[in-house]
Amino acid sequence: MKSQNQNHSTIFFAGHFSFDNIIRFKRIHKPSLGGSVSYCTLALRTYAQDVYIGIISHIGKLNFNNSLLNKIKNKNMDLRGIKYSEVKNTNFVLDYFDHTRTLTLKSRSPNLNFSDIPLEFLNSPPDIFVLVPLCNEISYEYVSLILNHFPKAYIGIDLQGFIRKIDENGKVAYIYDNKIISNMKKLINLIGDRLILKGSEEEMNLLAGECDDFEKVMVHCSNYENNGIYIMTLGEKGSILTKKGERILKIPAFEPRNVVDETGAGDVYFSIFFYEFIHSDKSWKSIKKAAYLAYSASSFLVEKKVPAVFETKKDVLKRMKKEKYIN
Secondary structure, eight states, X not given: OOSOOTTSEEEEEESOOEEEEEEETTEEOOOEEESHHHHHHHHHHHHOSSEEEEEEEEEEGGGOOGGGGHHHHTTOOEEEEEEEESSOOOEXXXXXXXXXXXXXXXXXXXXXXXXXXXXXXXXXXXXXXXXXXXXXXXXXXXXXXXXXXXXXXXXXXXXXXXXXXXXXXXXXXXXXXXXXXXXXXXXXXXXXXXXXXXXXXXXXHHHTTSOOOHHHXXXXXXXXXXXXXXXXXXXXXXXXXXXXXSOOEXXXXXXXXXXXXXXXXXXXXHHXXXXXXXXXXXXXXXXXXXXXXXXXXXXXXXXXXXXXXXXXXXXXXXXXXXXOBOO
């Protein structure tokens, strides 16, 4: 993709690509492309063609097989925001056993740097700038510069890569850390009314101070001094959305044909929600519809093993209209 079509909506996604070594029940699988930036963009491009997608990332060439990007390269996205360095790339080992998953970071790409964003991107303000880090590669300063340069863009925040705690052995855990949570709250206040934040049940509980209660988490989010949108995804229990001055929305989960792999389902939800949101009148009613479509889209992903195949809007709408939810 060489130039931006101004008649289309524009969404930028920023975060690390990873290559994932997946182990299921002690069986090692072939390395696959991972990272929220890959799931988000692939899902969105399959869902809709009338959106300009830009990717901002930093790839370490030393241990990254560039053929992993073939799916991305063939999907008409702008990849000029990807920087390459002679270092190791972000690499996770995902070990699944007995319905649990351990996540270990083996190597890490460099932090994202605002100065690496190409002029073509800086001169083409996006409708939404989505921040989907994996391991704290996006700093407060980076977000501040994005806000200054794109003052009218909505800012998407995926909590996971901002609040993960990674020990010296690379083990990833979600443990309350006052410094990490304090920095996250500063970011929320910095972004203000144009914030759209998503987190899993575990992540949102940490943000709210380990309250472990859906209603209390939503009340915590509505207490921020902004009119941002806060989304908590709950897997088979659906999702909950809140915004100051609006009633809490509870969105049921659509029933998949079967459940094989839930990796990336939250990313699919996020990207489809953004597309529907930016093409809506931004009313709470239209946001509710966007959330239904997002959950319908994500229900397809869990039916397949990664690397996943995504679905078109036609199929997503068909499943949504059936209204077959998980009880």
